[in-house]
Amino acid sequence: MVARKPPMRRCVGCNASRPKESMIRIVRTPEKEVQIDEQGKAPGRGAYVCADAECIDNLLSGSRLSKALRISEINKETKDELFARLMHKAAK
Numbered sequence: 001m002v003a004r005k006p007p008m009r010r011c012v013g014c015n016a017s018r019p020k021e022s023m024i025r026i027v028r029t030p031e032k033e034v035q036i037d038e039q040g041k042a043p044g045r046g047a048y049v050c051a052d053a054e055c056i057d058n059l060l061s062g063s064r065l066s067k068a069l070r071i072s073e074i075n076k077e078t079k080d081e082l083f084a085r086l087m088h089k090a091a092k
Contacts, residue, residue, distance in 0.1 A: 009048040012068045013055030023048040024089055026082065028069040034078055036085055045069050051090040056083065 047068035
């Protein structure tokens with residue numbers, strides 16, 4: 001039996017390709033909410049980020065996440081909440 005390659009995803013923060021299971025998925029739901037996708041299967045437009053503090057900071061400091069999720073802008077409260085939750089997940 002042939003072993004399959006793991007699915008790869010590109011980080012929006014640093015533009016590096018890594019295995020999907022080592023990345024954190026952020027999703028824009030059909031209701032236009034931005035949230036972290038814990039299982040990686042939520043419906044909506046998704047973007048992946050490395051579980052690294054530098055990548056998370058790059059992702060949220062500019063407009064990279066907005067462009068990846070195809071939304072006009074993410075409000076400051078949502079960005080702050082995402083930053084806290086992403087940093088907590090990256091520390092695990």
